[in-house]
Amino acid sequence: MIDDLLVSDLRDWEQAERHFASHRLEYFFPDRGPYRRDLYPKHLEFFRAGRFRRSRAFLAANRVGKSIAGAFEMAVHLTGKYPTWWEGKRFHGPIKAWSCGLNHLKVRDSLQRELLGQLTRRRNGSVSEVIGLGTGMLPAESICATRPKSGVTDAVDTIHVQHYDPLGNKDGVSVCVFKSYDQGVDAFSAEAVHVIHLDEEPERAIFTECSIRTSTTKGIVLITATPLLGMTEMVIELMEAFRDQPPMESSSNAVYVVQASWDDAPHLTEEEKRQQERQIPPYQRDARMRGIPQMGAGAVYPIEESAISVKPFEIPDWWPRCYALDVGNNTGALWFAHDRNAGRYILYREYFRAGDIEAVPPSIHAAAIKGARNKDAWMPGVVDPAARGRSQTDGRRLLEMYEDLGLDLTPANNSVESGIQEVLDAFNTGTLKVFSDLQFFWQEFRLYRRDAKKGKVVKKKDHLMDAMRYGWVSGRDIMRVRPASPLKPAGPAPADRGGPLSWMG
Numbered sequence: 001m002i003d004d005l006l007v008s009d010l011r012d013w014e015q016a017e018r019h020f021a022s023h024r025l026e027y028f029f030p031d032r033g034p035y036r037r038d039l040y041p042k043h044l045e046f047f048r049a050g051r052f053r054r055s056r057a058f059l060a061a062n063r064v065g066k067s068i069a070g071a072f073e074m075a076v077h078l079t080g081k082y083p084t085w086w087e088g089k090r091f092h093g094p095i096k097a098w099s100c101g102l103n104h105l106k107v108r109d110s111l112q113r114e115l116l117g118q119l120t121r122r123r124n125g126s127v128s129e130v131i132g133l134g135t136g137m138l139p140a141e142s143i144c145a146t147r148p149k150s151g152v153t154d155a156v157d158t159i160h161v162q163h164y165d166p167l168g169n170k171d172g173v174s175v176c177v178f179k180s181y182d183q184g185v186d187a188f189s190a191e192a193v194h195v196i197h198l199d200e201e202p203e204r205a206i207f208t209e210c211s212i213r214t215s216t217t218k219g220i221v222l223i224t225a226t227p228l229l230g231m232t233e234m235v236i237e238l239m240e241a242f243r244d245q246p247p248m249e250s251s252s253n254a255v256y257v258v259q260a261s262w263d264d265a266p267h268l269t270e271e272e273k274r275q276q277e278r279q280i281p282p283y284q285r286d287a288r289m290r291g292i293p294q295m296g297a298g299a300v301y302p303i304e305e306s307a308i309s310v311k312p313f314e315i316p317d318w319w320p321r322c323y324a325l326d327v328g329n330n331t332g333a334l335w336f337a338h339d340r341n342a343g344r345y346i347l348y349r350e351y352f353r354a355g356d357i358e359a360v361p362p363s364i365h366a367a368a369i370k371g372a373r374n375k376d377a378w379m380p381g382v383v384d385p386a387a388r389g390r391s392q393t394d395g396r397r398l399l400e401m402y403e404d405l406g407l408d409l410t411p412a413n414n415s416v417e418s419g420i421q422e423v424l425d426a427f428n429t430g431t432l433k434v435f436s437d438l439q440f441f442w443q444e445f446r447l448y449r450r451d452a453k454k455g456k457v458v459k460k461k462d463h464l465m466d467a468m469r470y471g472w473v474s475g476r477d478i479m480r481v482r483p484a485s486p487l488k489p490a491g492p493a494p495a496d497r498g499g500p501l502s503w504m505g
Contacts, residue, residue, distance in 0.1 A: 050089035060260035071114035075137035094172035095194035227293035320479035324471030332463035366405035412470035
C-alpha cells in the first residue's frame with residue numbers, strides 16, 4: 001500500500017514537473033506562494049508602464065529577473081494570452097517582434113532559451129530533431145514553426161507563434177525574429193515592428209532605429225539591462241530620464257525607467273547575496289548588486305556609492321550643523337552635520353526645486369529651508385557666490401532677498417577644481433558620508449562627470465553637487481549647534497562628547 005502511494009506521489013510529481021516545463025508562462029507572477037507577484041512591485045511597475053509609454057528600461061542588478069520580465073512580456077504579446085491581472089500594453093491581434101542582444105551566442109543562451117527552452121539537436125538515423133522546444137515561456141502548442149540560424153549551433157533565427165483572441169480562439173500567427181547588436185544598425189531598419197526587446201544595453205543609434213521601427217505600429221521598445229559598461233551615451237540618457245521622470249501616466253515621450261537592486265529580489269536569500277558579493281569585484285558591485293551604473297574614468301567622484309553612503313538616522317541635537325544653497329535656473333540645498341566623536345561629517349537632508357526665480361520665487365525656497373514652523377531658521381548657511389549678483393526679477397541681489405526672508409547666509413568659496421579635490425579627499429578618507437535616502441543627490445552624483453575631450457566638468461544637472469562643494473569648503477567654518485528650546489533646556493554635556501565648549505560652532 002505504501003509502495004503504491006509512493007508511486008502515485010512520484011507520478012503526480014513527475015506530471016507536475018512536465019506541466020511546469022511545458023507551461024512555464026502560467027507559473028510566473030502567481031496570486032499566491034513565495035513568488036507571488038505582490039512581492040515584485042518593480043516588475044509590475046515595468047509591465048504597467050507599457051500601457052502609457054512607448055519605451056521603457058529596466059535597469060537592474062544581476063539575478064533580479066529583468067530578462068525574465070522581458071521574456072514574459074514578449075511571450076504574452078506573441079500569444080495574446082494576457083493574464084487576468086495584466087495592466088500593461090495589449091495588442092489586439094498577431095504581432096511582429098524582435099528579440100535582441102549583444103551577439104548571436106548571448107541571444108541563443110539567454111533570450112532564445114527564455115522563450116523556447118534549452119534546445120539541442122538529436123539525430124535519429126538520417127533525421128535531425130530538436131529537443132527541448134516548448135520548455136521556455138512559449139508553450140509547446142503555441143510554437144508553429146522555427147527557422148534555424150545559419151552558422152550558430154542550436155540557434156534559431158525566427159519563431160512563428162500561434163496567437164489567440166481574448167476568447168481563446170486562434171486568430172493568426174505572430175512572428176519573432178532574433179537579432180544581435182553586432183549585426184550593426186542597418187540590421188534594425190526597414191520594417192514596421194510591434195514589440196522590440198533589447199536585452200542589455202544597445203548603442204544609442206540602435207535604440208533610435210528601434211524607436212522609429214515601432215512608431216507606425218504604436219508599438220513598444222523594452223530595454224532590460226545591468227549597466228556594466230558605465231556611463232555610456234545610452235545610460236546617461238536613461239539616468240537623466242529617471243532623474244527628471246514625470247508620472248507614469250503622463251504623455252511624455254521620454255523613456256520610463258525602473259531601477260531594481262537585490263533588495264527587490266525576494267527569491268535571493270541573504271546567504272546567496274553574501275556568496276555572490278564575495279565573487280564580484282568591488283568596482284562592479286554597484287552595477288551587479290544595485291543596478292547603478294559606474295562612471296569609471298569620466299566620473300568626477302570615481303568612488304563606490306556603498307563606500308560613502310550610510311543608512312539614515314536621527315541627527316543628535318548637539319551636533320553642529322549648516323546648509324549649503326545653490327541658486328539659478330533650479331535651486332538646491334544640502335544639510336551638513338558634524339559628528340565630532342567619530343571625526344566625520346554627514347550629509348543628511350536635501351532640497352531641490354526646478355524652476356527659475358520667475359517660476360518659483362525665493363520665498364518658496366526660503367520657507368522650505370527654514371522648515372515647518374521655522375524649526376531650522378536658526379541654522380547658518382553658505383550660498384552660491386553668484387547670488388551676490390542681481391536677479392532678473394527686480395534688480396535686487398538674490399542674497400539680499402534671501403536675507404530679508406530670514407536666512408542667515410554667507411557667500412561660499414567657488415573654486416571648482418580645488419573644491420572637488422577636497423570633497424574627493426573627504427570621501428576617500430571616510431570623513432564625509434551621505435544618507436542613502438537622498439534621492440536627488442544620488443541621481444546627480446551618478447551623472448556628475450567630465451567630458452571625454454577636455455576633461456572639463458559637465459555643467460548640467462549639478463546643483464546639489466555644487467552645494468556639496470560649497471558646504472564642504474566653506475560651511476564647516478560657520479556650523480552651529482541647535483539652540484536649546486526654552487521648553488526643553490539642554491542637559492549637562494556627556495563626558496564622551498567633549499564638554500560644552502566642544503559644542504560651540
